[in-house]
Amino acid sequence: MIAALLLLGALAYSAWVPELAVRSGLDPVRSYVSELAAADQPYGAVFRTADLVSGLLLLAGACWGLLRSRGRPWSVTGWLGLALFGAATAADSRLPLSCPPTVDAACAAREAAGLVPFSHEAHAVSSALAMAGALVAMLALTVAARRYGDRPLLARTGPALVVLALLSTVWTLAAITAFDAGHGTWGLGAGQRLQLLAVAVWLAVLARSEYTATHLGPARRHLAAAR
Secondary structure, three states: OHHHHHHHHHHHHOOOHHHHHHOOOOOOOOOOHHHHHOOOOOOHHHHHHHHHHHHHHHHHHHHHHHHOOOOOHHHHHHHHHHHHHHHHHHHHHOOOOOOOOOOOHHHHHHHHOOOOOOHHHHHHHHHHHHHHHHHHHHHHHHHHHHHHOOOHHHHHHHHHHHHHHHHHHHHHHHHHHHHHOOOOOOOHHHHHHHHHHHHHHHHHHHHHHHHHHHHHHHHHHHHHHHO
16 A cells, blocks of 8 residues: 555656646746646646645655654654655645746746745745655665665665755756856756656655565565475
8 A cells, every 4th residue: 555655646746747748838958847837837737736646645655654664763764754745745736836937037027026926935945845855755765775674676776866866956956046046047947857757766666665565575474484
């Protein structure tokens, strides 16, 4: 069950992937992914719903994982981070941008002048909390997999995905700083999409690892005992 929650959450979190097919008018290299869900965008409601579903699924999966963590410090920390990620992602969906500032000069001007709704500031906070939770979860649960040895797939592939997520986060933050200072976007959209892709793939790996540990692990132990 926990594997299904995590995998479905990862899929819903990746709803932005087919954005080119819906002709949103946003530039994937320059634009925030959040702009797809802006209140004035034609498919905004679809992307907001996907974020809400993803957040709730991941929150439920994290709570389940926390109950099964057996008090292991790295596991507890990781599942708490994932719970924060899920809750903040769900909150994000209820706090959409009113307009896309990277492609709408008037929107960017209103945002710089503080003339946009409060949801813009609240969205920035919830997005930051979501990514902080994701990074904590990725790091802590990957360390747990390597230390406790019961999730070999995550132990093998997790470190590379954590490094990719951290590097793309640095890129995204630098690009946001440049954009806010009026120095262009520095490929903000590309950096953020790479970041989100790393998180989604890691979630899929975690889901597979949880399935293996829950369903195949006991069978393997039983066979080993029988021998």
